[in-house]
Amino acid sequence: GAGVSQSPSNKVTEKGKDVELRCDPISGHTALYWYRQSLGQGLEFLIYFQGNSAPDKSGLPSDRFSAERTGGSVSTLTIQRTQQEDSAVYLCASSLMLGGLPDEQFFGPGTRLTVL
Amino acid sequence: DQQVKQNSPSLSVQEGRISILNCDYTNSMFDYFLWYKKYPAEGPTFLISISSIKDKNEDGRFTVFLNKSAKHLSLHIVPSQPGDSAVYFCAASRGDDKIIFGKGTRLHILP
Numbered sequence: 001g002a003g004v005s006q007s008p009s010n011k012v013t014e015k016g017k018d019v020e021l022r023c024d025p026i027s028g029h030t031a032l033y034w035y036r037q038s039l040g041q042g043l044e045f046l047i048y049f050q051g052n053s054a055p056d057k058s059g060l061p062s063d064r065f066s067a068e069r070t071g072g073s074v075s076t077l078t079i080q081r082t083q084q085e086d087s088a089v090y091l092c093a094s095s096l097m098l099g100g101l102p103d104e105q106f107f108g109p110g111t112r113l114t115v116l
Numbered sequence: 117d118q119q120v121k122q123n124s125p126s127l128s129v130q131e132g133r134i135s136i137l138n139c140d141y142t143n144s145m146f147d148y149f150l151w152y153k154k155y156p157a158e159g160p161t162f163l164i165s166i167s168s169i170k171d172k173n174e175d176g177r178f179t180v181f182l183n184k185s186a187k188h189l190s191l192h193i194v195p196s197q198p199g200d201s202a203v204y205f206c207a208a209s210r211g212d213d214k215i216i217f218g219k220g221t222r223l224h225i226l227p
Contacts, residue, residue, distance in 0.1 A: 037209075045161070107217055 002026060004108035006092050012114045013082055021077040021111045025094030032075050034067060035091040049075060082115045119143045120208050122218035130226050135193040137221050139206030142187065146208040151180060151191050154203040164191070201225045
């Protein structure tokens with residue numbers, strides 16, 4: 001389909017390992033968002049991209065988290081030296097423009113990360 | 117096929133009156149429901165949630181009602197304030213599975 005895709009769908013890793021999560025936004029969408037959903041918690045905003053730049057990185061929980069976007073398309077979220085509290089579902093969303101209409105932000109299915 | 121539906125793209129309410137945002141879902145396995153609020157150029161923020169074992173949860177001016185037989189939930193805001201103008205997303209999950217969002221409803225609070 002033509003929706004937002006994320007890979008892998010599930011990732012189990014050992015504490016201390018690095019992980020890389022991928023997001024493929026809808027073609028032509030210039031804005032891309034990363035969120036985290038921890039068990040029993042609300043959605044936590046992590047970072048957004050407008051094109052390849054990230055004007056707001058304030059939601060990244062620590063310096064172990066980083067994200068990049070190349071070519072205005074695919075984005076990767078990297079977590080270094082994973083900790084158990086990093087276990088969550090990581091959601092990506094894209095939209096045609098930042099702050100667009102409510103039906104213009106599309107979410108991917110998420111990556112469930114489990115840190116043992 | 118949308119599992120979580122918010123059929124009203126937008127809603128306008130007079131300041132001080134009650135705002136009611138509706139949400140329907142199709143998957144009877146959902147057991148946890150959430151509402152998020154989103155301002156332009158910001159990420160969504162968690163607002164209120166309800167477990168499927170309850171039919172009502174209240175937090176200040178916000179109350180969420182769940183009708184499992186109808187697979188329907190609603191968010192009530194009373195009294196509505198200008199700062200409530202935002203997009204509201206309904207979401208649902210099954211256990212610790214990924215959450216499914218509705219498309220959102222834009223709420224306008226009129227002076």
